Amino acid sequence: MKKIVILLFILIFNLCAFELSTSKVKNANTVLVQITKKNISDVKLSFEKQNINFFKNPFKKDSFYALLPISYYKKFKTYRVIISYLEDEKRIFKGRDLKIIDGNYKSEVINVSKSKFKPSKERLQRTKKEYIDAIKVYKSVSKKILWEENFINPLNSKITSDFGTKRVYNGSLKSYHSGTDFRAKIGTPIIASNSGIVKISAHRFYSGKSIIIDHGQGVYSCYFHLSKINYKVGDAIKRGDILGLSGDTGRITGPHLHYSFRIHGIQVDPLQAQKVLNKLKITD
Numbered sequence: 001m002k003k004i005v006i007l008l009f010i011l012i013f014n015l016c017a018f019e020l021s022t023s024k025v026k027n028a029n030t031v032l033v034q035i036t037k038k039n040i041s042d043v044k045l046s047f048e049k050q051n052i053n054f055f056k057n058p059f060k061k062d063s064f065y066a067l068l069p070i071s072y073y074k075k076f077k078t079y080r081v082i083i084s085y086l087e088d089e090k091r092i093f094k095g096r097d098l099k100i101i102d103g104n105y106k107s108e109v110i111n112v113s114k115s116k117f118k119p120s121k122e123r124l125q126r127t128k129k130e131y132i133d134a135i136k137v138y139k140s141v142s143k144k145i146l147w148e149e150n151f152i153n154p155l156n157s158k159i160t161s162d163f164g165t166k167r168v169y170n171g172s173l174k175s176y177h178s179g180t181d182f183r184a185k186i187g188t189p190i191i192a193s194n195s196g197i198v199k200i201s202a203h204r205f206y207s208g209k210s211i212i213i214d215h216g217q218g219v220y221s222c223y224f225h226l227s228k229i230n231y232k233v234g235d236a237i238k239r240g241d242i243l244g245l246s247g248d249t250g251r252i253t254g255p256h257l258h259y260s261f262r263i264h265g266i267q268v269d270p271l272q273a274q275k276v277l278n279k280l281k282i283t284d
Contacts, residue, residue: 018083018094021276026103028072028164030263030273032280035083036063040092043085047098052264054083055217058145059281067218067276069266072164072176074100105164105176123205130204137199137212138220139265146216147194149239150281151274154193154223154259155182155246163260163269178267179222179260184246186227186255191240193221193259193274198235207258208250211243219277221270224258225250 021032033045034057043054045066057063068081078099084091161181184190192213199220200212207224211231214220227247231237248255261270 018096020081020096020098021279023097024099024101025070026101026269027070027074027076028103028267028269029070030268030276031068031070031081031098032276033066033068033081033083034063035065035085036060037085037087038062040064040085040087043083046082046084048079050264053141054085055143055145057280058148065280067263068098069263069268069273070100071266076100076102103164105166106162107166107168108161108177109168127205130202130206134200134212135265137214138262140199140214141218141264142214142216144216146196146214147239149194150278151194152191152239153182153271153274154190154221154243155184155188155257157188158183160256163271179224179258180270182257182259184255184257186245186247188246188257189242190223190226190244190246190257192237192243194239196221196237198231198233198237201229201232201235203249206251208252209244209247210250213237218264219273220262222258222260222262224260225252225256227255 017037018035025031035043043064045052045054047068052066054064054066057065078097080095081098082093082095084093159180160183161177163177163180165177167175167177194215196213196215198211199214200210203209209226209229211223211229212220223243225247226244227249228245230242230244246255246257259270261268261273263273
């Protein structure tokens with residue numbers, strides 16, 4: 001009887017070793033993929049055309065994790081998430097189903113001056129360069145995790161515009177809201193949601209005075225429309241440091257903080273991503 005119990009325990013452990021944080025996820029949300037197993041290496045994740053490396057979870061023994069960001073434009077259907085790893089010099093494959101559902105994001109109408117909505121040729125060149133430079137940063141994945149504490153909001157105030165809201169500019173659907181907007185009068189201190197390294201510190205056309213922090217392993221947080229910036233590229237940031245002051249710089253209708261997240265280069269809901277990242281430290 002004792003042997004049967006032990007065998008059942010081993011079987012259950014092996015079945016639960018590979019898990020997704022959810023089996024049903026909204027578009028533009030993030031899924032945490034984890035596997036807990038001794039004596040394995042070279043853990044990889046395959047999802048459609050994405051190949052993502054796992055990292056050792058520094059907060060849990062014998063545990064590896066990967067972050068799977070879901071594009072806002074991903075089709076709503078069931079996909080297969082495949083992981084593989086080396087064990088006893090053999091590559092083992094395991095799979096789980098993941099259903100992507102419609103986030104049912106709202107729509108909002110925004111009216112801006114033509115000078116901001118239709119930039120000149122010079123402005124188009126500027127914004128193109130700024131976009132290319134930013135994408136290079138977002139797609140860079142450092143191997144080291146740069147934070148130890150849980151993520152926090154950069155500001156404790158009312159949310160004035162949720163992530164994912166369809167943006168209708170001057171009567172024309174142009175995009176969706178790529179971050180979460182917090183109410184902030186000009187001059188309000190903005191804090192870092194977690195520790196990391198400043199990768200962008202500049203005044204850009206659309207986002208105004210901006211700071212972008214690399215938290216390591218493909219995770220970036222962004223703080224836009226600031227009136228003042230306190231840090232430069234390369235500076236080390238600690239959670240809670242005052243990055244600068246809120247403002248109304250860039251293409252904007254009024255002062256606020258635009259807070260956004262990129263994971264492996266993909267825009268995701270920042271508040272949902274924070275919750276997922278904070279699960280890394282939770283032990284059963």
